[in-house]
Amino acid sequence: MLDEPKLELHPTYPVRTERLLLRPLTADDTDALLAYRSRPDVCRYVPFAPMDREVIADRLASQWALTSLTDEGQVLALGAELAETGQLVGDVVLFFHSRTHRSGEIGYVINPDFEGNGYATEAARALLRLAFEDLGLHRVVGRIDERNEPSAKVLRRLGLRQEARLVHSEWFKGEWSTELDFAMLADEWRAQM
Numbered sequence: 001m002l003d004e005p006k007l008e009l010h011p012t013y014p015v016r017t018e019r020l021l022l023r024p025l026t027a028d029d030t031d032a033l034l035a036y037r038s039r040p041d042v043c044r045y046v047p048f049a050p051m052d053r054e055v056i057a058d059r060l061a062s063q064w065a066l067t068s069l070t071d072e073g074q075v076l077a078l079g080a081e082l083a084e085t086g087q088l089v090g091d092v093v094l095f096f097h098s099r100t101h102r103s104g105e106i107g108y109v110i111n112p113d114f115e116g117n118g119y120a121t122e123a124a125r126a127l128l129r130l131a132f133e134d135l136g137l138h139r140v141v142g143r144i145d146e147r148n149e150p151s152a153k154v155l156r157r158l159g160l161r162q163e164a165r166l167v168h169s170e171w172f173k174g175e176w177s178t179e180l181d182f183a184m185l186a187d188e189w190r191a192q193m
């Protein structure tokens, strides 16, 4: 019988990609986070409302403070900065949903000033690598509002398959939202490497 994976993630920071460094967020990122997370257009299809300085400080001290994943229910949020300049272009998140099902979920937000450069895809691909190769997940999903086409393109570029379209499944920010569910299995990740 195969050894059970330990299902823990302790990345060595920064996690390097071709153009980015992924690393935990700190209080020094407050202004850069505020620049995009306070914008209603950025928050249109994400589960949070535009943030102010206080909310960001609170998140930095709580759910964004984790630097490793040791159990289900935990979330790892990482800032993505340009290796060349040190500018924060966005942030990515990995949810560890279940030990039993070895499942998780990814999310990403990019500052509109830096959109259209492939940074979300590059950062999220690094997150998938951490999820499958280091944490040992079996299945990772991405769930988006159907109208969020740039996000659907990111998931498709990463190689996630669309599995479901949940018509008007959630009352979201004052209207019914249709959710698209995408997924990738560890075997699929290995096959595309």
Ligand SMILES: CC(C)(COP(=O)(O)OP(=O)(O)OC[C@H]1O[C@@H](n2cnc3c(N)ncnc32)[C@H](O)[C@@H]1OP(=O)(O)O)[C@@H](O)C(=O)NCCC(=O)NCCS
Pocket (backbone or CB within 6 Å): 041, 042, 043, 045, 046, 107, 108, 109, 110, 111, 114, 115, 116, 117, 118, 119, 120, 121, 122, 143, 144, 145, 148, 150, 151, 153, 154
């Ligand atoms: C969703 C979101 C991250 C997509 O951002 P994005 O910049 O379009 O996505 P990427 O960073 O992967 O960039 C891809 C684009 O850059 C282009 N690009 C330019 N240079 C590139 C390069 N060197 N490598 C790869 N792509 C490049 C691609 O062609 C693509 O453009 P296209 O979609 O017009 O074909 C962004 O719109 C966002 O943060 N939205 C608000 C938050 C949100 O909704 N998050 C998702 C919640 S589910």
